Amino acid sequence: xxxxxxxxxxxDAQDIAVRFDGSLxxxxxxxxxxxxxxxxxxxxxxxxxxxxxxxxxxxxxxKELTDSKLIKSALSRGAQELYxxxxxxxxxxxxxxxxxxxxxxxxxxxxxxxxxGEGSSDLYAQQVGPLLGSLAGVTTIxxxxxxxxxxxxxxxxxxxxxxxxxxxxALPAVISVTTDINLPRIPQLxxxxxxxxxxxxxxxxxxxxxLPPSNVQTVSTRAPSSIERQQVIYExxxxxxxxxxxxxxxxxx
Amino acid sequence: xxxxxxxxxxLLLESLRTAYQRANLEEYFKACDRDHVFPEKxxxxxxxxxxxxxxIPEEYGGTEVDLLTQVMVAEEAYALGWPSxxxxxxxxxxxxxxTFGNKQQQESVLNYALRGIKPFTLGFTExxxxxxxxxxxxxxxxxxxxxxxNGNKTFNTSADRAPYLLCVARSGINENPYKDFSMYLFPxxxxxxSIEKLDKIGNNMCGTFEVYxxxxxxxxxxxxxxxxxxxxxLMKNFEIERTTICSANVGMARCAYDEAVRYAGQREQFGxxxxxxxxxxxxxxxxxxxxxxxxxxxxxxxxKRDNGQSISIDSSLLKRYTxxxxxxxxxxxLQIMGGIGYVNDCRISRLWRDQRVYRIMAGxxxxxxxxxxxxxxxxxx
Numbered sequence: 115x116x117x118x119x120x121x122x123x124x125x126d127a128q129d130i131a132v133r134f135d136g137s138l139x140x141x142x143x144x145x146x147x148x149x150x151x152x153x154x155x156x157x158x159x160x161x162x163x164x165x166x167x168x169x170x171x172x173x174x175x176x177k178e179l180t181d182s183k184l185i186k187s188a189l190s191r192g193a194q195e196l197y198x199x200x201x202x203x204x205x206x207x208x209x210x211x212x213x214x215x216x217x218x219x220x221x222x223x224x225x226x227x228x229x230x231g232e233g234s235s236d237l238y239a240q241q242v243g244p245l246l247g248s249l250a251g252v253t254t255i256x257x258x259x260x261x262x263x264x265x266x267x268x269x270x271x272x273x274x275x276x277x278x279x280x281x282x283x284a285l286p287a288v289i290s291v292t293t294d295i296n297l298p299r300i301p302q303l304x305x306x307x308x309x310x311x312x313x314x315x316x317x318x319x320x321x322x323x324x325l326p327p328s329n330v331q332t333v334s335t336r337a338p339s340s341i342e343r344q345q346v347i348y349e350x351x352x353x354x355x356x357x358x359x360x361x362x363x364x365x366x367x
Numbered sequence: 368x369x370x371x372x373x374x375x376x377x378l379l380l381e382s383l384r385t386a387y388q389r390a391n392l393e394e395y396f397k398a399c400d401r402d403h404v405f406p407e408k409x410x411x412x413x414x415x416x417x418x419x420x421x422x423i424p425e426e427y428g429g430t431e432v433d434l435l436t437q438v439m440v441a442e443e444a445y446a447l448g449w450p451s452x453x454x455x456x457x458x459x460x461x462x463x464x465x466t467f468g469n470k471q472q473q474e475s476v477l478n479y480a481l482r483g484i485k486p487f488t489l490g491f492t493e494x495x496x497x498x499x500x501x502x503x504x505x506x507x508x509x510x511x512x513x514x515x516x517n518g519n520k521t522f523n524t525s526a527d528r529a530p531y532l533l534c535v536a537r538s539g540i541n542e543n544p545y546k547d548f549s550m551y552l553f554p555x556x557x558x559x560x561s562i563e564k565l566d567k568i569g570n571n572m573c574g575t576f577e578v579y580x581x582x583x584x585x586x587x588x589x590x591x592x593x594x595x596x597x598x599x600x601l602m603k604n605f606e607i608e609r610t611t612i613c614s615a616n617v618g619m620a621r622c623a624y625d626e627a628v629r630y631a632g633q634r635e636q637f638g639x640x641x642x643x644x645x646x647x648x649x650x651x652x653x654x655x656x657x658x659x660x661x662x663x664x665x666x667x668x669x670x671k672r673d674n675g676q677s678i679s680i681d682s683s684l685l686k687r688y689t690x691x692x693x694x695x696x697x698x699x700x701l702q703i704m705g706g707i708g709y710v711n712d713c714r715i716s717r718l719w720r721d722q723r724v725y726r727i728m729a730g731x732x733x734x735x736x737x738x739x740x741x742x743x744x745x746x747x748x
Contacts, residue, residue, distance in 0.1 A: 183374040186375070187378055297389075300386050300415075300416045300417075302420070303379050303417065303420075303421060304420075306375050306378045307375060307430070310374075
């Protein structure tokens with residue numbers, strides 16, 4: 115089975131500072147692979163291993179994507195090859211634009227299954243996966259918490275609020291996976307060294323198609339305002355204290 | 368000159384940090400320290416992340432990497448809070464056996480090292496032979512095609528866990544002790560070996576023992592390297608050991624520094640953070656200078672070794688300086704913490720107890736003057 119995992123690079127949230135006006139200072143933040151996308155990469159790699167298939171990576175973004183350390187980091191997690199669409203215009207693209215570019219790039223690749231994370235680690239709109247599936251005109255499923263291969267069939271589970279849905283996918287398909295599907299592997303030195311030797315293909319937007327106009331206007335990005343800690347301590351988990359905690363939370367809202 | 372880490376080194380350190388954080392070790396180490404228990408669970412997490420394989424040749428299932436990267440990884444682990452004497456990458460033991468061991472010895476030692484198990488405890492110090500190594504009295508006597516070992520060793524770290532003893536003994540073939548020592552590698556469960564645990568100030572997670580050897584039967588093939596060359600082999604061992612253990616000095620100092628500086632920025636007295644007082648700032652600045660110096664010396668020594676240059680002087684300078692500098696950094700960190708630093712719940716108290724021995728073990732700081740001092744004078748002539 116040929117599998118494609120999509121990923122996005124995001125500023126490392128650990129080092130994002132909030133300015134006095136609530137705006138975000140990304141100055142000290144290094145670019146990293148989104149944590150939900152690491153789960154997608156892991157799912158693709160494991161599936162390729164059990165199906166004796168292949169896993170390749172696909173991304174679209176600004177020139178930061180081509181940073182050789184980031185590329186090695188992505189390829190040290192088991193996939194064989196990496197494709198990315200690099201264009202400054204894509205760096206600030208909205209979810210629909212990104213999905214369009216990815217869908218155009220997918221046309222150049224052979225695939226049975228595309229795996230996305232449940233959302234990006236920065237904006238977490240959870241849109242790119244479903245948009246990509248519908249733009250590509252293939253089966254589109256989100257919230258996948260388990261993938262199984264039975265013969266030629268791919269069976270997935272979706273853990274919904276009251277039930278677990280078990281579906282057989284009509285391939286090709288684009289799925290988005292939840293974080294409980296796996297724990298991404300930790301690359302070892304030999305994986306890191308091997309990553310530097312794997313093939314990387316870089317396309318511009320015009321190589322794959324064109325960037326559609328954006329329908330989204332970002333007015334501002336602000337951190338939620340914080341409030342003073344209340345310093346309330348509940349001595350134990352007694353019935354009474356739990357009720358008190360619940361009341362305090364309600365009152366605080 | 369390039370002080371930047373390579374991308375591969377940076378990614379490897381990221382993997383280490385991820386493995387460390389995922390294993391959730393803080394409280395676990397505290398409990399192991401309190402109960403005097405070796406942190407098996409933490410070692411298992413590092414084995415899963417492939418860390419012990421660093422520096423072991425590929426043909427033995429490892430990943431070849433230079434000493435510089437190995438000390439960087441160890442230093443980072445200690446900086447995160449990894450306990451002293453428990454690191455999983457047995458660079459010194461691996462180097463010893465790759466340099467002097469036979470094929471069979473290499474296979475078994477490297478196989479243990481690959482699984483994060485300390486392959487052997489080094490049997491060299493004896494009650495009457497500490498800094499004066501030549502006073503070692505343990506004997507290796509040949510009889511009926513076998514070799515019998517008799518004597519007492521002491522300060523053997525991990526003698527309860529290490530599957531082997533690398534024992535230095537007199538062969539009785541040369542009156543000059545320096546030309547009479549030989550090394551033998553044999554399993555710790557051989558008849559005639561008994562151990563007794565020492566009760567010490569710190570390093571609770573790693574036991575230290577006396578080892579009694581009574582007519583321990585060895586095969587001539589248990590010899591490591593050449594007969595009568597044991598002392599020379601030991602000196603080579605010390606160069607590597609002195610370099611690799613110093614990663615603990617740098618890392619533990621960083622660990623204490625990070626915690627103390629964070630605390631100085633938060634702890635308020637007299638209505639402001641104590642870090643705003645210049646007496647505290649002076650400590651922080653001097654601690655940082657020592658850390659930078661230690662790190663530079665450590666990396667340079669490892670780099671020289673990787674580039675085939677002699678580190679006999681460098682390893683002694685490094686050992687003496689980082690032992691003292693780390694001690695002073697950790698002591699200052701404890702001082703910044705105040706009473707909290709002296710409480711076992713504070714990690715710095717463990718670092719303070721544990722690091723002290725680095726000024727003694729693997730060559731005291733006074734012996735470092737002895738080894739480097741003469742060589743430096745000779746160098747000047």
